[in-house]
Amino acid sequence: MARYSSDFPIFAVAADIVVLTIRADALCVLLIRRSGSVAHGEWALPGGFVRADEDLEAAAYRELSEEAGISRDDVVLEQLRTYGTPGRDPRPERVVSVAWVALGASLPDPRPDTDADRAEWVPVEEALGRSLAFDHTQILADGVERARSKLEYTTLATAFCGPTFTLPELRRVYVAVWGGEEGLDPRNFQRKVLGAEGFVAETGEIVRGRGRPAKVYRAGGERGLHPPIMRRGLDPN
Known part of the structure; x- marks a missing residue:
C-alpha cells in the first residue's frame, strides 16, 4: 500500500480553459x-476539477459544455501547459491545473453554471488588465500568446472563420488576433495566403x-504554414 x-x-x-x-x-x-466559496465574486477562466475516472481532455470538453454551452465540434482544442506553483490555489490540497486553449468562430453567448453567477465575452486587452482569480491572468496571457504565435506558422487562423470565408475575412482574423494591421497589406497578404500550399481551397463561389x-x-488540408506569415510584417519577396 502506498504511503x-x-x-x-x-x-x-x-x-482551466482559455x-x-x-x-x-x-x-x-x-x-x-x-x-x-473559493474566490467568490472574482473573475476567472472557465474550468473545474478533473473527475477520478475522467481523461484530461474529456474534462476540458465537459467544462466547455457545462460552463459555456460549447461542444467539441465548435472549437479547436489544444493543451497549453501545466501550472502547479505551490499556493496558486487557496484550497488546503495542492491543486495542479492543466490549461487548454480553445479557438472557435461565432461561439454562442455564454451561460453561467452552478459555480458562476455571470459569464461574458471580454476583449482580451481588457481581460488582461483585470485581476483574475488564482493565476488565471498568467494563464490567459500565455494562451493569447500561444494563439498569436500559432497564426505565424500554422493554418489555425481558419478556426476563427466559418466553414467558408473570403480572404478579407481571413485577414480580419489576423488583425484581431495580433491587435493591429502592421505588415498586413491586403495584396501582400493575399499573395502569402494563396502561395502557402494547403492553407485555403477555392469553393468556386463568389461573393458580390x-x-x-x-x-x-474553405480551410485547406494542411496544418503547417509554409512559408510563415510573421507578425512583424510580411516578407516583401
Whole structure:
C-alpha cells in the first residue's frame, strides 16, 4: 500500500480553459464570475476539477459544455501547459491545473453554471488588465500568446472563420488576433495566403457586394504554414 507524507501530498487536478473567439472584430476571451466559496465574486477562466475516472481532455470538453454551452465540434482544442506553483490555489490540497486553449468562430453567448453567477465575452486587452482569480491572468496571457504565435506558422487562423470565408475575412482574423494591421497589406497578404500550399481551397463561389467580387474559400488540408506569415510584417519577396 502506498504511503503519503508531507513530502508527497495528494494532488487535485483541474482543467482551466482559455476560450477565444472574435466578436465585433476583436479577439475576446470567455470569463466567469465565481459564485462558489473559493474566490467568490472574482473573475476567472472557465474550468473545474478533473473527475477520478475522467481523461484530461474529456474534462476540458465537459467544462466547455457545462460552463459555456460549447461542444467539441465548435472549437479547436489544444493543451497549453501545466501550472502547479505551490499556493496558486487557496484550497488546503495542492491543486495542479492543466490549461487548454480553445479557438472557435461565432461561439454562442455564454451561460453561467452552478459555480458562476455571470459569464461574458471580454476583449482580451481588457481581460488582461483585470485581476483574475488564482493565476488565471498568467494563464490567459500565455494562451493569447500561444494563439498569436500559432497564426505565424500554422493554418489555425481558419478556426476563427466559418466553414467558408473570403480572404478579407481571413485577414480580419489576423488583425484581431495580433491587435493591429502592421505588415498586413491586403495584396501582400493575399499573395502569402494563396502561395502557402494547403492553407485555403477555392469553393468556386463568389461573393458580390459594393466592391470587387470576392472568391470564397474553405480551410485547406494542411496544418503547417509554409512559408510563415510573421507578425512583424510580411516578407516583401
